[in-house]
Amino acid sequence: MEAVIPTELMVSTKRIHDFDESSNDEGLSTSLDMLEEHREIVTIREVINKQKISKYYDKRVKPMSFRIGDYVRRNNEASWAENTGKLGPNWEGPYEVIRISAIESYILTRLNGERIPRTWHATNLKRCYI
Structure with missing residues (x-):
């Protein structure tokens, strides 16, 4: 029409x-x-x-994977551990991977051995070279 x-x-x-x-x-x-x-x-x-x-x-896309014993930094936006504002650091850590709980999910500890309460996906972690 x-x-x-x-x-x-x-x-x-x-x-x-x-x-x-x-x-x-x-x-x-x-x-x-x-x-x-x-x-x-x-x-x-x-x-x-x-x-x-x-x-x-x-x-x-480059897949991220970590092994037990690797040192990583954790995304501050994902963890909400500190409210540092927009000028604060984006990554916190270093942490150590102690166990792989699922595909691309990791259990972390601080360097003093204190365990982090939940699992962390690889997208919220990046490798740290100490």
Whole structure:
């Protein structure tokens, strides 16, 4: 369907002259029938694009893993151990990895042997060289 301005109704134009209501209704019903198929095509295209983006991202990600005995620093935003403000340090530590509890999750201790209360994911840790 297209909008028709009042001037086109008063002055006969080619578009108004060639208008046929039955073919217009048939065209609308065809468009509605094709709508579901068009949506499926768009969904398939969206999935393909997401797979390409995921492949591009995964190619550049470097997985972090630590071994028992490694020294790490902990992200201050994740731990909320200190409220240092925006100019404070972003990383705290060093800590030592004493156990691997799950995939990319680690149990840490301070250097004096005091255990940190919960497990920490590798995204919140970075290697510390002492």
